[in-house]
Amino acid sequence: MFSIIKYTFIGVITYLFYLILEIIFPPFNFPKNIPTIPFYVSFLGAYTNLDQADIYNLYIREKLEKYGAVKIYFASRWNILITKPEYLLEMFKNEDVFAKSGNHIKIPGSVLASYTGDNVISAHGELWKLYREVIAQSIQFPDLDPITKNTEKLIQIINDRIGSQKQVSIPVTDILQKYSLANVTESILGIDYKVLDGEKSIMHEKIKYVKSQIFNPFFLNFPYFDNFPIPSRLKARSEVTRFREWYGQSVIDNHDRQRPNSAGTKLVDALMDEKLTEKQFLDNAIILMVAGHENPLLLMLSLMYVLAKYPLIQETVRQETDPAKPYLHSVIYETLRMYPPLGMIINRCTTRTTKLGDGIVIPKGVYCGYNNFGTGRDRNVWGNNADVFKPERWGCEIEEINQKYSIAKKTANLPAFHGRKRACLGEKYALYEVKNFVCAIVGEYQVSVDASWNERITPAGPICPLGLKINFEKLVVA
Numbered sequence: 001m002f003s004i005i006k007y008t009f010i011g012v013i014t015y016l017f018y019l020i021l022e023i024i025f026p027p028f029n030f031p032k033n034i035p036t037i038p039f040y041v042s043f044l045g046a047y048t049n050l051d052q053a054d055i056y057n058l059y060i061r062e063k064l065e066k067y068g069a070v071k072i073y074f075a076s077r078w079n080i081l082i083t084k085p086e087y088l089l090e091m092f093k094n095e096d097v098f099a100k101s102g103n104h105i106k107i108p109g110s111v112l113a114s115y116t117g118d119n120v121i122s123a124h125g126e127l128w129k130l131y132r133e134v135i136a137q138s139i140q141f142p143d144l145d146p147i148t149k150n151t152e153k154l155i156q157i158i159n160d161r162i163g164s165q166k167q168v169s170i171p172v173t174d175i176l177q178k179y180s181l182a183n184v185t186e187s188i189l190g191i192d193y194k195v196l197d198g199e200k201s202i203m204h205e206k207i208k209y210v211k212s213q214i215f216n217p218f219f220l221n222f223p224y225f226d227n228f229p230i231p232s233r234l235k236a237r238s239e240v241t242r243f244r245e246w247y248g249q250s251v252i253d254n255h256d257r258q259r260p261n262s263a264g265t266k267l268v269d270a271l272m273d274e275k276l277t278e279k280q281f282l283d284n285a286i287i288l289m290v291a292g293h294e295n296p297l298l299l300m301l302s303l304m305y306v307l308a309k310y311p312l313i314q315e316t317v318r319q320e321t322d323p324a325k326p327y328l329h330s331v332i333y334e335t336l337r338m339y340p341p342l343g344m345i346i347n348r349c350t351t352r353t354t355k356l357g358d359g360i361v362i363p364k365g366v367y368c369g370y371n372n373f374g375t376g377r378d379r380n381v382w383g384n385n386a387d388v389f390k391p392e393r394w395g396c397e398i399e400e401i402n403q404k405y406s407i408a409k410k411t412a413n414l415p416a417f418h419g420r421k422r423a424c425l426g427e428k429y430a431l432y433e434v435k436n437f438v439c440a441i442v443g444e445y446q447v448s449v450d451a452s453w454n455e456r457i458t459p460a461g462p463i464c465p466l467g468l469k470i471n472f473e474k475l476v477v478a
Contacts, residue, residue, distance in 0.1 A: 026071045026078040035063040039073040045459030046217030079367040083374035088412035092419035100124040101349040110223035117283030138263035139425040146186035153196040167473040169450045184292035190262025210243045248282045298341035301464040308449045318442040326398040330391035340372035340416035343463040446473040
């Protein structure tokens with residue numbers, strides 16, 4: 001009996017030791033000619049006061065700027081993280097080698113994977129083509145009229161907050177999330193959830209609640225533990241299931257009232273025609289809503305921050321008389337460069353052993369990703385003033401500005417909207433939305449950063465100013 005206990009104890013200790021080594025050191029077959037980021041760096045955002053800019057500058061920047069790629073521990077595994085544009089182009093071009101692989105494959109069994117599932121962003125091969133066939137046109141050619149209406153509602157909400165006061169400080173995340181959510185559900189999905197009508201919105205409240213259940217820092221860093229019967233994670237999984245069912249049913253129930261070309265109509269039609277399974281229908285309906293409002297929201301928060309932080313830039317945007325709005329375009333592109341909504345994306349897996357650049361050999365089955373924050377601030381790409389917010393770097397005339405932006409995307413110098421055939425389908429929609437938003441805000445208010453706000457960006461994951469508070473002062477009409 002004693003021997004059984006002893007050997008069991010030794011076995012458990014050996015297994016734990018093996019697990020610890022797997023976390024601390026990358027696998028032996030990983031490329032030796034690129035540096036390793038210490039394993040604990042990925043956890044610093046959750047357990048320190050450092051934000052993503054601090055962590056990048058202190059632990060990652062020097063190695064990425066020198067080598068263009070590093071080994072990094074994230075989501076329970078070691079990965080290859082890339083920032084060098086030439087390497088990014090190789091990854092974007094070689095879709096069959098660097099295959100898209102979403103959370104449902106990367107972290108199966110996790111609560112996050114059960115939320116987003118297998119969808120048009122994460123799928124590969126024939127499945128991706130199927131999903132794209134169903135909803136791509138609805139994303140690329142949405143109904144833009146609701147954005148005008150919702151922008152007017154947003155301005156009214158802010159005016160109601162200001163009331164008779166000269167100036168009012170507003171935490172803007174919730175308001176802008178409702179605005180972005182209303183836009184995507186009405187313009188692309190084709191359903192009006194009345195998100196901006198009244199103080200509270202059922203849709204908005206449900207999303208906030210389900211996000212609070214999913215995004216626990218420990219389980220995001222170690223999604224493997226979602227597979228254990230931990231009460232909080234069982235609850236999180238149950239809430240995700242309930243929300244998906246409610247949301248999916250709402251899309252079906254609104255089918256007869258949707259525009260024929262809306263994504264909601266297309267998805268329900270594909271479900272009824274058995275082109276999509278119920279899960280595929282739900283997965284894609286969810287990702288349209290999640291990515292379609294979260295990413296523009298992050299960009300709008302960053303734009304609010306730079307406009308409020310730099311009064312001269314704000315005033316230049318406000319005074320711009322050229323209907324093409326060249327300076328506004330420059331401000332948006334510069335914000336995308338310095339504050340890309342998605343800082344680090346690791347969602348591609350090598351289908352065979354391959355070589356990156358001149359000699360970085362990556363084995364089969366290794367997850368690879370890119371760091372938009374790093375590429376956007378790489379001094380090898382953007383010069384020694386890469387950390388300076390400088391809209392003028394994009395040019396003066398609208399043709400020059402848009403050409404530079406197009407070239408930056410094609411060369412992967414600016415991968416905020418990803419690249420090549422897997423480039424973001426909603427890019428034009430998002431840019432249209434944020435242009436309308438900025439024009440409306442600077443046309444109505446003088447905005448400034450609230451002095452009580454602690455200036456920092458998010459500590460991990462998506463990039464935007466954390467808990468941003470803005471002072472709104474109604475402009476006096478001459």
